[in-house]
Amino acid sequence: MIDQAMTFLDWFGVVVVATTGTLAAARKRMDLFGFILLGTATGIGGGTIRDTVLGATPVFWITSPEYLLASVAVSSAVFFLAHIPQSREALLLRFDAVGLALFAVLGADRTLAMAGGPVAAVAMGIVTATFGGVVRDVLSGESPGILSREVYASAALAGASTFVLLHEGGAGREIAVIVGFTVAAAIRFGALQWGWSLPRYSARGADRANEVVYS
Numbered sequence: 001m002i003d004q005a006m007t008f009l010d011w012f013g014v015v016v017v018a019t020t021g022t023l024a025a026a027r028k029r030m031d032l033f034g035f036i037l038l039g040t041a042t043g044i045g046g047g048t049i050r051d052t053v054l055g056a057t058p059v060f061w062i063t064s065p066e067y068l069l070a071s072v073a074v075s076s077a078v079f080f081l082a083h084i085p086q087s088r089e090a091l092l093l094r095f096d097a098v099g100l101a102l103f104a105v106l107g108a109d110r111t112l113a114m115a116g117g118p119v120a121a122v123a124m125g126i127v128t129a130t131f132g133g134v135v136r137d138v139l140s141g142e143s144p145g146i147l148s149r150e151v152y153a154s155a156a157l158a159g160a161s162t163f164v165l166l167h168e169g170g171a172g173r174e175i176a177v178i179v180g181f182t183v184a185a186a187i188r189f190g191a192l193q194w195g196w197s198l199p200r201y202s203a204r205g206a207d208r209a210n211e212v213v214y215s
Contacts, residue, residue, distance in 0.1 A: 002173050009177075010106055011070070017099035018043030018071040021136045022078035023092040028140050032079050038139055039075030044068060045132035050107050050124050054114055093192055096133060096145070100152070101184035104129040104159040105177050109167075118164045125160025126153060129184075151191035154198060159184025 021042030025035040044061050051059040061067040107128025111121040130146045130153050137144040146153045163180030167173060190196055 002177075005174075006106070006109065006177070009102055011067075013099055013102035013106060014043045014047075014067055014070060015074050016095050017046075017103065017132050018074045019078060020092050020096045020099060020133070022075045023095070024136055024140045024142070025075075026078070027089070027092075032076065035079040036072055036075040038136055039078065040068065040071040041139060042132045042136040043071035043074070045135040046103055046107070046128040046130065047132075049131045050110070050128045053127065054111060054116065054120075054124065056114060094189075097155075097185060097188040097192065100129045100133070100156055100188055101159055101181045102129075103132070104156040104184045105163045105180040108160040108163050108180070109173070109177065112164070112167060118168055121164050122157065122160045125163070126156045129153075129156035129160070151187060151196045151198060155184050155187040155191065158187050 018039040021038035021040070022035045024042075025038040028034070030038070044067055048059050048061070051057065104125045106125075108121040108125030110128075111124040112118075116124065134144045134146055136142075159180045162183045163176045166176035166179055171179075187196075
């Protein structure tokens with residue numbers, strides 16, 4: 001039962017994340033090919049990098065091309081429907097938050113299933129959750145969200161870490177998935193709602209003096 005649920009979540013995650021790519025394409029007023037490129041690269045990008053790093057080749061969408069086809073289909077559909085949302089920006093961020101939380105957990109789960117250790121599982125959860133968005137932002141000419149001041153990658157870190165800790169602690173895969181997803185989603189939605197951010201580096205002492213000299 002849990003395997004079927006994880007497969008469904010994987011599919012849902014690809015569709016959700018692909019949608020964020022197409023909405024970014026809508027904001028840039030791209031043509032149909034641009035929609036398909038951004039949507040597909042976003043939907044399967046993080047998982048492709050994860051599988052490549054783990055040596056799970058050929059990567060998942062080569063052995064299961066339906067993931068690629070689904071991303072293309074979703075991207076094409078949104079091309080004709082993207083005018084419907086009143087606020088594409090708000091919708092994009094919320095879809096992205098759900099996808100981030102899903103892939104943080106799914107990436108960590110896949111790594112553990114391949115006999116990866118807990119540290120590798122957390123790292124691959126972050127990669128799966130964030131690198132599709134990085135590809136989307138780079139292709140659309142935006143600053144990658146992972147580098148923004150707002151809490152983003154740290155939400156994936158929290159979700160993946162929670163999943164791994166519960167899974168390795170014997171809480172059960174189902175509980176680990178639900179709690180890990182909830183933690184990542186709650187943190188990301190909280191950041192969107194209240195503008196949470198991590199502390200930023202500020203020049204001090206000699207660094208500040210150098211700023212004055214060269215300013």
